[in-house]
Amino acid sequence: MKFSSRITAFGVTPAVIFIVALLSSIGALMNAQREFHRYTQTEQAVEQSLAEMYAQGLQMGQAMRNILLDPQNPKAFDNLKTAEKDYNAAFARAQTSAQGSELEAALSKLPALRAAQKLAQDKVLGLVAANTDAKEVINKEETPAWRELKAELLKQGKAATQVSQATYARVSSTISMAVAVSIGLAVLAALVTLVLSLRMMSTLRKELGGDPAAARAALQAIAQGDLDTRIDNQGGSESLMGVMAQMDASLKKLVTEVRDSASSIATASSEIAQGDADLSARTESQAAALEQTSASMEQLSDTVKQNANNAAQANQLALNASAVAVQGGEVVAQVVDTMRGINEASRKISDIISVIDGIAFQTN
Template identity: 50%
Template sequence: MRLLSKMTSRIERVSVGARLACGFGLLLVLVLLVGTAGIGGMHRLAQTINDIVVFNNAKLALAQSQARAVGEQEKGLLRLVLATDAQQTQTILAAIKFQEGQYAESKAGFAEILGLSKPTQFEIDITAKVQAHEKRNVPVVAQAIQLIATDDTEGASKLVQGELAPAMGKWVLDLDELVSIEQRLSDAAAAAAEKEYRLLRSISLAGVALALTLGLAAALVIARGLRRELGGEPREAARIARELASGNLALGFSLRKGDDTSLMAALSGTIGQLSGVIRSINQAADTINGAAVDIATGNLDLSQRTEEQAASLQQTAASMEELTTTVKQNAESARQANELASGASAVAVKGGHVVGQVVATMSSINAASKRIADIISVIDVISFQTNILALNAAVEAARAGEQGR
């Protein structure tokens, strides 16, 4: 269990794509190995079956055909020496000729197949014996048939029963041995095919079992790792992500005990942090709203005060205008007095020394008039600047009143 947990923790460090690729790759490799072994085994099995069908069974049938042909020839020769009429003799001779043809055909087919296959030493040895029997007995058979043809039945009987029958009996025995060898080879090939089939079946079953075991283990490890990383079902995580994207933070879902690294745990932490941020934003919004109300109240108060100040400045400007008018009137009076003083000075000059005091007095009045003129000039400057200040104050008051509103 500890080894599985350790292996799982190592696998979790690998990306999901790499894990899936490795898992499916392992299964594909196992399937490839099992398939390759199965194809190779089936090829060998097919080769073995082909050898059985094409070579072993064919050689067995041809060997049996040769043995049967020689046996029938032996029986025919024994019947031939006992034949009582010509028709029976001809029938037996025809049967012997037919068996000779059957033997020759079977022999040629057996030799051809033996050349195509890989003959065993037993086949080579017994085939050599059969060929030796054939070489010895075929001329004797021909001699016996010739004796029958010349009506030397006694000579033919002695030849057949005394020499040919025992020799052909040995020939048949060796052919039977060849049949037995071919039968054993065919049985051995069938047993090899059965063994190959069992081996192929065992390999296939073992490969399938191994593939299933490793595939199940890989699936369990990958699924366990994904569940640990996701913290739940992928559909549930997707639903929570969609709800979170739509702005729904009132999501209720449970986490596994001790789960603090999965996707679900991260979503839970994200929801908690977003809820805290939104609460902070709401508190800040409330604070800003209160401050805005205070600022609006202050602006309204400032606007009222500005309007009052503008009214005061307008009154001051009106007073300054009245003062300017009064000063101008005083200046006009001073100019008139100056003119009168000038006239008086002229009269005083004309009057001579009698009005010297008057002249002196008028000189004083003249000096005073100049000072009054200077004062009037200063008052004009002050009045002009006061008008400018009043105008600026009125403009600023109007702006402040507009902003306050």
């Protein structure tokens, strides 16, 4: 796996665990919210409505007795109407709250019981209006009807309480579980983060071959030209510090080779300068020699011209001698000897000219 991929994995894994923990907590809290809504809007609402119906049933019973005691007291009749109205309102709320729940079926028993009680109450009120004793009807009809209704109200109230308590227990359990799961996942995320952090530090040290600060200091030293800094490589040869150590050694070798080459170049330059000075001196010497050679050639040229003139004169003398040969063999012999000397001098002059031409060719 590439180094960048490992670093990404180290960062993504805790994030994934955190997201899972967050989603789990949100799911548990939403479930708890639904249960709590059901607890408050259904079970608890039905329980409160049943308690209100029971209380209003008691109020109706009390109002009936007050009417029997004082039929002319309008307050007693008003209390009866108010209690009856409040009872019906509480029953309507109970029906609304219990829709779709297990309590809805139980509430269907109450209207018949309430109707029987209502029938007995109306009968009592009719007797009171006729100034007839209604105690017997209350004792034998209204009170037994109320007792049946009261028993059912208490029964359903108890059942609603049990359901409410069960729902509350589920809500508490769900919340506790959500908290426990959240804490567990948070601890797991922390542990995973710690482990991955240690792994990441180990990987970084392995890849860097040491502490990042040491690697930065070594790079700064090399960048400033300090190749004598000791590089503490704690990783392998493929780590950054290992490669830096190899680079440092290569740079040292290269610098040494450059220094040696520069020294050799300096020595060669000095020798070239000395040779150039010698060449200049030799060139000046050769120039002087050429000047001397040129002067000698001019002298030789003059000598050749003189010899040519001498040869011409000798030839003239020979002609003259031929003319006067008859004058005597002795003069002829002298002339012959003179001619031989002239020929020998001419040959030597020719050799000298050849030598001069060769020297001039080599100089050019």
